[in-house]
Structures are given as C-alpha cells and as structure tokens.
Amino acid sequence: MYATSYHRASSVEDAVKLKSANEEGKYLSGGMTLISTMKQRLAAPSDLIDLRHIPAIRGIRIEGRKVTIGAATPHADVAASRELAAICPAICKLAGHIGDPHVRHMGTIGGSIANNDPAADYPAGLLGLGATIVTDRRSISADDFFTGLFETALEEGEMVTSVTFEAPEKAGYAKFNNPASRFAMTGVFVASTAGGVRAAVTGAGSSGVFRHPGFEQALASNWSPDALNNVAVDPSNLMSDLHANAEYRANLVKVMAKRAVASAG
Amino acid sequence: MTKVTLTVNGRTMSGECEDRTLLVHFIREKLGLTGTHVGCDTTQCGACVIHMDGHSVKSCSILAVQASGSTITTIEGLAGQGELHPVQAAFKEHHGLQCGFCTPGMVMTAVDLIGREGGKLTEETVRAGLEGNICRCTGYHNIVKAILAADAEMAGGRQAAE
Numbered sequence: 001m002y003a004t005s006y007h008r009a010s011s012v013e014d015a016v017k018l019k020s021a022n023e024e025g026k027y028l029s030g031g032m033t034l035i036s037t038m039k040q041r042l043a044a045p046s047d048l049i050d051l052r053h054i055p056a057i058r059g060i061r062i063e064g065r066k067v068t069i070g071a072a073t074p075h076a077d078v079a080a081s082r083e084l085a086a087i088c089p090a091i092c093k094l095a096g097h098i099g100d101p102h103v104r105h106m107g108t109i110g111g112s113i114a115n116n117d118p119a120a121d122y123p124a125g126l127l128g129l130g131a132t133i134v135t136d137r138r139s140i141s142a143d144d145f146f147t148g149l150f151e152t153a154l155e156e157g158e159m160v161t162s163v164t165f166e167a168p169e170k171a172g173y174a175k176f177n178n179p180a181s182r183f184a185m186t187g188v189f190v191a192s193t194a195g196g197v198r199a200a201v202t203g204a205g206s207s208g209v210f211r212h213p214g215f216e217q218a219l220a221s222n223w224s225p226d227a228l229n230n231v232a233v234d235p236s237n238l239m240s241d242l243h244a245n246a247e248y249r250a251n252l253v254k255v256m257a258k259r260a261v262a263s264a265g
Numbered sequence: 266m267t268k269v270t271l272t273v274n275g276r277t278m279s280g281e282c283e284d285r286t287l288l289v290h291f292i293r294e295k296l297g298l299t300g301t302h303v304g305c306d307t308t309q310c311g312a313c314v315i316h317m318d319g320h321s322v323k324s325c326s327i328l329a330v331q332a333s334g335s336t337i338t339t340i341e342g343l344a345g346q347g348e349l350h351p352v353q354a355a356f357k358e359h360h361g362l363q364c365g366f367c368t369p370g371m372v373m374t375a376v377d378l379i380g381r382e383g384g385k386l387t388e389e390t391v392r393a394g395l396e397g398n399i400c401r402c403t404g405y406h407n408i409v410k411a412i413l414a415a416d417a418e419m420a421g422g423r424q425a426a427e
Contacts, residue, residue, distance in 0.1 A: 001287075006328060006330040031328070031331065032326060035327065036308045038285075039287075039326075040307075048284070099396075101321055101394055101396070102322050102323045105320040
C-alpha cells in the first residue's frame with residue numbers, strides 16, 4: 001500500500017471540510033473495497049477521511065412505512081434489524097448475503113452505493129425500491145444516482161449521508177453469486193411499490209445496475225414468476241467475462257428475476 | 266507516525282505506526298501477538314479474523330489507525346486461566362484442524378457466530394457462517410462438527426447458569 005494520511009471525521013460537516021482540504025483524498029467508510037484496492041496499489045488516495053465515527057449517519061430509523069438507513073450503517077445491522085424485516089424483509093435478506101460475516105460487520109450501505117460496483121447488491125436493492133439517496137447537499141433518486149460502472153451522480157467531495165425509501169407492498173431479491181468472491185454474477189431485485197412495479201438487475205449489465213422494463217410491465221399485470229416466461233432478455237448490453245458470457249447472464253437474469261418474484265410471495 | 270491505542274484482550278496497548286499499517290501487522294509486529302495470521306493478502310481467507318468492539322472482522326482489511334480506540338480480542342485472549350475456551354476445546358476434541366494455519370480465524374469466527382446465533386445453530390448455518398474463512402486442508406467437516414459441539418456445550422452451560 002502506498003503511504004496515506006488518515007483523518008477521523010467527527011461530523012458530516014467535518015468530513016466534507018476535510019475532503020475539500022485534501023483534493024486527492026477519499027472518503028473511507030467500512031473500507032471493504034477501498035482498503036483491499038489500496039493493498040493492491042490500484043488506488044492511492046493521499047488522504048483517507050474515515051466516516052465510521054459519525055453517529056448521525058449510523059443506524060436505521062423507521063417511521064410508519066418510511067425507512068431511513070444511515071450511510072455508515074453496516075450490512076450486518078441491516079440484515080439483523082427486526083423492525084426493518086417486519087416491513088421490508090427483502091432488503092434484510094439482501095444485506096445478509098453480501099460478502100461474508102466479517103465483511104458485513106464493516107462494510108456499509110453508503111460505501112457500497114458510492115462505489116457502485118457493477119456486481120454489488122445494494123445498487124439493485126435501492127434501484128428496485130425506488131429509494132432516494134440523501135447527501136450532504138441534496139437528495140438524488142436512485143434512478144439518477146447510479147450512472148455507470150463505478151460511476152454515480154455524486155459530485156467531487158459530495159458524501160452520502162443516508163438512504164430513504166417507502167417500504168414496498170412486496171419485494172424479493174435473488175442472486176446467483178460468484179462462489180469465490182460472493183459478488184453477484186447476476187442479482188435481481190423486484191418490488192411492488194406505490195409508484196408501480198420495479199425490477200433492477202445487478203452483476204450483469206455492461207454499464208452497471210439497470211431496470212428491466214419488460215419484467216416491470218409483465219409483473220404489473222401479473223405478479224408471478226410465470227409472467228416472465230415470455231419476456232425477452234437482450235444479451236447485447238450484458239457483460240461477458242471469465243465467469244459467464246452475455247448469453248449465459250441473459251438466462252441468469254430471467255431465472256433470478258423469477259426466483260426473486262417467488263421469494264416475494 | 267501515528268500513535269494507536271487499543272484495548273487488546275483486556276489490556277490497554279499502544280504503539281506507533283504509519284497510517285497505512287494494517288491492523289493485522291500492528292497486532293503481530295508491534296504488539297507481538299502472532300496468533301492472528303495472514304493467509305492470503307487478498308481479504309478472502311479469514312485467517313486474520315479478530316473481534317473488534319465485539320464483532321468479527323478481517324484485521325488485514327482494516328488500518329490500525331481506523332481501529333484506534335477500539336476493544337480487540339485476538340485468539341490469545343480467548344482461553345481463561347489455563348483453560349481452553351469451549352470452542353478451542355471442541356476444535357481439539359473433534360480434530361477441527363489439520364495444519365492449524367486457518368484455525369485462529371476459524372475459532373474467532375465460531376465464537377462470533379455462537380455469540381450471535383448460539384443455541385440454534387445447524388450444519389447449514391455454521392457452513393454459511395464460515396463463508397469468509399478458507400481452510401486449505403479442506404478440513405471443513407470437522408470444523409463444522411466442532412462448532413456445533415461447542416454451541417451445544419455453551420448452550421448447556423447457559424441453561425445450567427439460569
């Protein structure tokens with residue numbers, strides 16, 4: 001790892017100030033991607049601004065059907081939240097299958113979505129739920145937030161502070177994980193929300209997470225796995241890599257979508 | 266150099282290190298606690314698992330400075346006065362190790378798992394709980410057996426205490 005300077009932020013304002021004072025620096029949340037990347041010398045931020053010790057951005061708040069998850073909330077807390085499981089078990093299940101137990105104790109929702117790994121789970125969950133991403137300066141809908149491979153709508157120095165969403169009527173998530181990395185080779189999150197049916201696919205798209213309008217239309221008229229039987233999945237915008245080619249992923253997308261619907265009940 | 270202070274196995278310990286120093290190296294090289302192992306360098310093997318503020322974490326993927334101020338338990342902190350922790354005893358009893366390199370991480374993971382889901386573990390949940398730990402001797406079968414036995418033993422102990 002190249003040399004770096006560590007700063008521990010005590011508040012959101014403090015973090016943003018530290019970031020603007022250190023242009024080549026990076027925000028550090030759980031570090032489950034960033035530290036590994038730095039160990040391989042694939043990233044070399046001059047400074048790290050640690051966000052794990054800001055109490056205001058940690059924890060899960062539920063008011064009626066409205067869920068707010070602080071950006072520095074670890075996956076394990078989301079997975080284990082009984083209050084959240086009572087109204088949106090799919091997001092708990094999603095969080096409970098990220099990485100492994102040790103990763104879930106450190107990795108955070110804010111870090112995951114700010115990184116926007118094309119095979120990460122949370123982007124599918126938040127896009128599928130139609131969530132809103134709250135930052136230190138504005139609110140961004142999930143539809144506008146995830147813009148490409150490891151790309152988001154975040155501006156330089158902008159920091160995710162929480163995510164919010166309305167608990168859906170029902171939702172489900174299914175992923176086919178890479179047995180070595182446990183990242184999604186394909187994962188599909190489906191939700192029946194007040195704003196309509198949404199289906200988001202991760203791990204497969206060559207531009208990262210995406211919605212599948214064909215699935216959404218089919219499920220809107222008939223919420224059942226069989227409704228997806230005749231919906232085509234176009235492999236032309238899907239990834240091909242050593243784990244799976246685009247045609248294989250196209251098939252996985254449909255299979256995972258059906259399993260996600262089945263799990264939602 | 267930055268001063269890092271940790272409570273390790275009940276004792277306050279300090280040391281100076283670079284900001285880029287990984288927690289596992291700090292624990293092994295500055296504190297001299299070499300029971301925590303480095304097996305892979307790619308965050309996959311789990312040989313470096315310790316407990317930080319009561320949760321299992323991979324100490325190879327955390328900077329020592331990130332951990333400063335926290336409470337750490339390493340494999341050296343499990344056994345009581347000359348007596349093995351029930352999970353350690355179960356690993357011994359059920360031959361839950363072959364070469365032993367992954368064992369500190371396996372044991373720390375098992376203690377965390379029993380702490381979270383103790384008393385209701387099954388073979389399936391134990392195997393899921395070991396997702397982040399690799400044993401190159403492929404000794405999983407006896408590791409799972411040992412963890413289930415330790416869970417039963419500790420659940421029995423809890424009941425007896427109540």
